[in-house]
Amino acid sequence: MARPKAKELTERELEIMHVFWEHGELTAAEVRDHMEKLGRDLAYTTVATLVRILLEKEFLKQTNEERPFKFIPAKTYEEVSSSLLGDLVQKVFAGSRMQLLVRLFEQKKLTAAERDRLQEILDSMKK
Numbered sequence: 001m002a003r004p005k006a007k008e009l010t011e012r013e014l015e016i017m018h019v020f021w022e023h024g025e026l027t028a029a030e031v032r033d034h035m036e037k038l039g040r041d042l043a044y045t046t047v048a049t050l051v052r053i054l055l056e057k058e059f060l061k062q063t064n065e066e067r068p069f070k071f072i073p074a075k076t077y078e079e080v081s082s083s084l085l086g087d088l089v090q091k092v093f094a095g096s097r098m099q100l101l102v103r104l105f106e107q108k109k110l111t112a113a114e115r116d117r118l119q120e121i122l123d124s125m126k127k
Helices: 011-023 028-037 044-056 077-092 095-107 111-125
Strands: 059-060 071-073
Touching: 011 028, 011 044, 011 071, 011 077, 028 044, 044 059, 044 071, 077 095
Parallel strands: none
Antiparallel strands: 059 071
């Protein structure tokens, strides 16, 4: 019996999605070329398989009917990152955003720009 399809993205699938988010509508060959420029030399068949999986998982949409097929993201970076972050908070930090923040700030000292941005976010939440 076949294993049920996972709804989460694998590390490689997420890499492919980042290429689509950055460049928009692409063919599998174009994705492979962009990956190669990033230092990830993947076979065309590997990329095409990952694109097909992302299409089946509904993270991508096909935009044409003739070859070469072109695809665009069906989900935005914001949608996917929010979902992944929510999953992380639930799975690793038992739903505690406070614990997540504590771990983040313990890892590395914030830069001035990061502190300023964090303060902007906190100030906007008070309004």
